[in-house]
Amino acid sequence: MSTDPLAQEFWKACAAGELRYQRCDACKQPQFYPRPFCAKCGSPKLNWATSKGQGSVYAVTTVERAPTEDFRALQPYAIALIDLDEGFRMMAHAEIGIKIGDRVQATFFAHGERQLPRFAPNA
Template structure:
């Protein structure tokens, strides 16, 4: 389960509402992920949270064959994807891709965000095929 902190709490709150929200710099308007206090492009400490489209392209992926944690034992094999979001080609978000056989995952595949509720008020961002 995620343990939100001052930097990540808005991300997890949005996920619980079924939204993909990301930080955007007030200094240079750049999107950023993962959440952090300062902008890696211009150094500004001022930012805001904006809802992202949740659409993107698989930039890279790995297939997990052995459970890293006992909670995932019944899910293997599964794909973990790195998604390049439509908002910015330098903006990439990681997550799993349930419902797609690992052999069918490919770089360039179009995906969209979806959310799995794992506890009361806690949802994990994931991806589903948009093809």
């Protein structure tokens, strides 16, 4: 488990079924992953916001050989870059079969001690 307090804030929200991201107070830029400063203007004044979890698939790949033992039970699985409607991009698990441009919705699944986001087709 990461000890980075910003990452912990994100994982705590995932455990509650929420996808959270940062928004800059100064320039309003959304960003993910969480950082101590705004990646656009450098301001340290960032707030957390909750995403509706809806977006579009920017890129997707299928992982046939998991990089670590704990993910081996899941293979094959899909990893995607998702453009969330709030204006940030994140990498996450996705359902096998989704394609670039598909509309998707965040769901969560238990993996070890965490709830991980996994994007599924938007019904």
